[in-house]
């Protein structure tokens with residue numbers, strides 16, 4: 001970042017700038033770089049998996065190591081790549097969008113970030129410990145994660161604890177910022193949707209991260225202190241683990257997608273050169289999705305044995321989510337309808353998001369049908385479902401956001417040709433990678449296995465080719481970002497012709513301190 | 528809410544070393560603890576790992592102490608605008624909410640085992656068949672005194688289910704007195720707050736001393752109760768799901784009371800040093816909120832763990 005030395009204080013020099021900073025932009029950049037590093041690490045694990053699955057038979061890794069790879073891949077991607085990326089975007093953009101001088105609690109902001117590298121160092125180091133790292137899947141079901149777990153699970157548990165603390169502090173900060181720091185005139189219903197989605201997900205996070213902390217604590221006690229929460233021999237129940245985990249887990253998947261909705265709702269109007277269609281309904285839809293996410297968790301557990309009434313309740317409640325989600329998709333399409341559209345890289349990612357996320361939503365509704373899920377559960381169909389919502393969903397939105405705001409962050413335009421190349425390779429790669437997995441699942445291939453029957457061979461090698469294509473394309477993103485930080489065509493303040501909002505009223509690159517005095521209320525538009 | 532005049536004065540601190548080193552302290556603490564647990568499990572010596580945890584914790588504690596001291600100093604120096612103070616208020620509120628959800632997980636586990644899984648293992652209800660097959664002898668009951676497999680989880684001793692609610696019973700019933708103590712302490716704390724607002728320093732300190740004393744008495748009684756549970760009743764962490772839920776719920780509550788008492792002691796010392804003004808004492812209020820919160824949790828515990 002070429003430091004813009006505006007009036008009194010710019011950034012400190014050297015490493016201490018990053019270690020001790022209280023500046024929301026610095027902390028945002030830290031989060032984003034951390035997330036990218038984790039994305040590459042988690043991606044490497046994924047490629048180990050895809051290499052092993054390229055052909056039937058065991059060729060590269062031991063089954064136990066394979067299980068560690070799937071587990072670590074999931075954990076690193078969810079907690080290390082996707083969540084921190086959105087916190088990074090929140091840090092950078094929320095103060096700029098609501099006209100605030102910084103985050104509400106800048107020191108705690110730094111703490112939220114700096115816990116993460118330690119937490120992940122500890123988590124990843126478990127792979128080098130005796131007995132290997134966690135090998136029970138990112139959902140760490142008991143008793144796999146208690147009775148039969150490797151000793152390193154203790155460190156995994158503590159890593160989850162401190163990571164959760166970081167998330168809770170980050171969310172508290174976001175809430176305090178949004179509720180308390182808006183510029184005069186920035187009423188709640190004038191806030192950009194990205195701010196809204198963050199406000200709502202911050203509540204989700206504060207509500208469910210402690211439950212995750214609780215459930216890993218019970219694991220810790222079952223492992224080390226002889227309690228029987230998840231052991232029926234003492235009156236507990238392994239299914240209890242699943243209830244607690246998914247009470248956290250389903251809201252967690254919403255946490256990963258709601259911000260994405262916010263990002264896409266910012267980008268589509270800009271490049272369609274129209275106002276967002278149905279702003280109010282977008283806000284209400286976000287809130288309803290968040291509310292529903294608390295009462296659908298057991299749709300992940302249809303096959304464990306639940307009373308019929310429970311199965312019906314969770315089936316219908318889950319299907320209800322499709323309604324507010326449909327409202328959103330409708331509004332994005334309506335925003336584009338008859339817009340003066342151009343297709344710069346952020347817009348390409350955003351449109352791909354709308355299409356591919358919708359596919360993931362549809363397969364979600366299929367999975368929600370209880371009797372049908374009996375067959376699909378724990379097959380590659382589920383893998384295809386959640387990757388459609390997570391990769392061309394959440395991850396594409398993060399990339400869209402990166403391209404969209406990169407000029408504001410660096411002051412230079414990124415290389416559009418390379419951006420488009422990155423988009424098309426990712427788009428093709430991701431579909432090659434995950435679309436065939438639907439068929440694999442429907443045909444009965446189970447998830448989390450290192451070897452498979454011969455009839456699955458074709459779709460698997462296609463999927464692996466797609467995986468390597470997608471994985472290596474991400475190096476283009478790295479290159480584009482570095483190149484853009486170094487220089488390029490100067491960006492204007494507004495950057496994009498159709499862009500609206502306070503973040504586009506400050507210079508590019510955004511000075512180290514912005515909105516030390518509140519912006520002119522006339523600059524704040526209705527959304 | 529977003530008022531223009533105070534916005535321009537929002538205090539954004541310059542660089543700070545606290546959080547980075549606090550992270551190191553935190554990481555060392557949990558890394559050390561993890562090693563302690565694993566060393567015990569593997570039968571190794573725990574000396575090194577204990578030291579790692581202690582050093583980490585000392586770093587963390589020192590930093591938090593200084594961090595809070597800095598915040599207090601800045602407030603005394605008048606650097607904090609009303610808006611920044613509101614940020615602290617929001618922060619504390621949502622922190623307490625997150626604590627509520629932490630307890631919710633354990634209460635949820637309690638309800639689940641009592642209403643669903645224990646009856647199922649006993650052969651009742653929708654999933655009773657499994658229980659019948661696994662442990663046909665097992666009878667569902669609460670408190671659970673005979674575990675499905677008592678060779679893995681040692682049964683508690685018999686004879687703890689003696690709740691005839693009468694005056695003579697209550698007067699010898701320790702949890703009842705603990706409830707009285709905690710509720711009283713919330714009231715005395717409220718009086719302290721009133722005294723603070725009325726600028727009656729002596730009365731403030733008196734009520735704070737009473738509150739802290741009640742908190743400490745509660746903790747002592749809780750220790751006595753645990754000794755009773757382990758010694759007399761044979762309810763232990765290892766005695767099946769009753770002991771598991773009992774000790775984790777009351778244990779985490781007790782841990783929070785300890786933390787709350789510590790906060791109140793700090794507040795008491797600050798009161799003695801002349802901190803806090805009638806219109807500016809959020810540190811005090813935050814500790815008070817926290818104390819009321821642990822009080823409310825206890826009422827939940829008293830009802831669902833002890834009475835029902």
Ligand code: HEM
Nearest residue numbers: 253256257299300361364365367368377378382386389390
């Ligand atoms: C219309 C919305 C959605 C519906 C109806 C839905 C439904 C479901 C159902 C029923 C399952 C369980 C399948 C099984 O294990 O048999 C599932 C799994 C999953 N979903 Fe969704 N989903 C939706 C949206 C999302 C979103 C937005 C995300 C994340 C961004 C997501 C992430 C996941 C993940 C990670 C799993 C697999 C968890 C695991 O077992 O490892 N879903 N979904």
Ligand SMILES: [Cu+2]
Nearest residue numbers: 250253299300
């Ligand atoms: Cu779900």
